[in-house]
Amino acid sequence: xxxxxxxxxxxxxxxxxxxxxxxxxxxxxxxxxxxxxxxxxxxxxxxxxxxxxxxxxxxxxxxxxxxxxxxxxxxxxxxxxxxxxxxxxxxxxxxxxxxxxxxxxxxxxxxxxx
Amino acid sequence: xxxxxxxxxxxxxxxxxxxxxxxxxxxxxxxxxxxxxxxxxxxxxxxxxxxxxxxxxxxxxxxxxxxxxxxxxxxxxxxxxxxxxxxxxxxxxxxxxxxxxxxxxxxxxxx
Numbered sequence: 011x012x013x014x015x016x017x018x019x020x021x022x023x024x025x026x027x028x029x030x031x032x033x034x035x036x037x038x039x040x041x042x043x044x045x046x047x048x049x050x051x052x053x054x055x056x057x058x059x060x061x062x063x064x065x066x067x068x069x070x071x072x073x074x075x076x077x078x079x080x081x082x083x084x085x086x087x088x089x090x091x092x093x094x095x096x097x098x099x100x101x102x103x104x105x106x107x108x109x110x111x112x113x114x115x116x117x118x119x120x121x122x123x124x
Numbered sequence: 125x126x127x128x129x130x131x132x133x134x135x136x137x138x139x140x141x142x143x144x145x146x147x148x149x150x151x152x153x154x155x156x157x158x159x160x161x162x163x164x165x166x167x168x169x170x171x172x173x174x175x176x177x178x179x180x181x182x183x184x185x186x187x188x189x190x191x192x193x194x195x196x197x198x199x200x201x202x203x204x205x206x207x208x209x210x211x212x213x214x215x216x217x218x219x220x221x222x223x224x225x226x227x228x229x230x231x232x233x234x235x
Contacts, residue, residue: 043222050132052225052228055224066220112170115168118166118167
């Protein structure tokens, strides 16, 4: 079974803090993705990566950065957390190539910035 | 950019009936369309993928149709059960390597 794990289920941080969200997958997938999910807005793509050290901006990259040093690990970084980054963050992975492959999601991290 | 519309209102149906959820999109037709199920507090789980040259796809009690003329996909659950209660998301390819997701429709099946 494909497993995507995220470092925390719940996280509370203060405004201005640097926040790291970690995601690990065990299926040797090339593609990895970070989304945020807000009520009424659905899943919005922040960044994705199709190979180690490769990254592409999604639809809402502002205020975020990512790191992919190893194939199995994809980190999302909030350089200076703000209250409008309070959200559910979901990581996913998939096989390489086109979007014809299903995405496997982690359980999500609910981040609250106070 | 691609815009996806799913009915934001919850769909309430009786157990045993067929649930039909709609996914409409604007702009170009995607090569693939996927449907996911999401339970509260959990990540989405993949259900079905349909290609643009496929009109219909089935998997057990699930059926998906894809009409590129209407720019619409319909997702059906036959003989629905309370355990089918969840939010269902459709997702389209964007011409790059990522999907664009709709905001989902919540289905509630009453026993």
